Amino acid sequence: MKTTSEFETVKKNETVKKASLNGLVLIWTIITTIFEMKYELHPQTHKPYKLVSKNKVDQKIREIQFPLKKVSVKELAEYRKKEIPSFVLKTEDGLYYTKIHKEISLISSKLFEEEHKCGSCNRLSDADCQKVRERSTGIERYPWIPRGYETFATKCDCFYVAECLHWQKFPQRKNPTIKSLTEARLYLAQYMYPEVRSSADVKAIIEANQKKEMEANSKK
Numbered sequence: 001m002k003t004t005s006e007f008e009t010v011k012k013n014e015t016v017k018k019a020s021l022n023g024l025v026l027i028w029t030i031i032t033t034i035f036e037m038k039y040e041l042h043p044q045t046h047k048p049y050k051l052v053s054k055n056k057v058d059q060k061i062r063e064i065q066f067p068l069k070k071v072s073v074k075e076l077a078e079y080r081k082k083e084i085p086s087f088v089l090k091t092e093d094g095l096y097y098t099k100i101h102k103e104i105s106l107i108s109s110k111l112f113e114e115e116h117k118c119g120s121c122n123r124l125s126d127a128d129c130q131k132v133r134e135r136s137t138g139i140e141r142y143p144w145i146p147r148g149y150e151t152f153a154t155k156c157d158c159f160y161v162a163e164c165l166h167w168q169k170f171p172q173r174k175n176p177t178i179k180s181l182t183e184a185r186l187y188l189a190q191y192m193y194p195e196v197r198s199s200a201d202v203k204a205i206i207e208a209n210q211k212k213e214m215e216a217n218s219k220k
Helices: 073-081 178-193 199-218
Strands: 007-022 026-040 048-065 070-073 084-089 093-099 146-150 158-163
Touching: 026 146, 048 093, 070 073, 073 084, 073 093, 178 199
Parallel strands: none
Antiparallel strands: 007 026, 026 048, 070 093, 084 093, 084 146, 146 158
8 A cells, every 4th residue: 555655745726617698698607616636646756656545635717798789880990909808799789899808709609509600611712702701700790690709809809600601501412432432542552653554563563662761761
């Protein structure tokens, strides 16, 4: 049985930051959990190297609320011009705004039940998508996006689309067959070696290259 001198106990803080939307109030929640962690010491270096146990000893929750107000496109343009860290909510009822902290990031947040439409849109890289061409800024300028939100002038801006009238679902991809994979490999090989005519030629080139590499390594 190991003695207490063969273990070291440390405390570690783990902080989780998440956002939620309650009506017209953006809520930024900061959850800090303190863990007591016990590590086994390395027999030679006597430094912690193996986690033995991890227990929660305390937790603190802090909420910051940002009430939203209805804004006009003109007012929003002024906020953008002044580079004020901001959150903009767009619904069927109009635009809603609040100033937020510059450090707040909503990149991984999910304020709506719907999935981000751009993540499954076939037109994401299409030149017809104005949002893409304009680098995902100015949600108020796109009448075909009825619902979504945007942050700007923050450390890490985001643009989330909950509903888009131009959305086109990615076509269903078929699983590649062995034949199609073989053909793809052959086409790639022919791009690099024009003399290749079959899979056997590809195999011969690979084996020749491996032989050359082995001979070169043996001379080192």
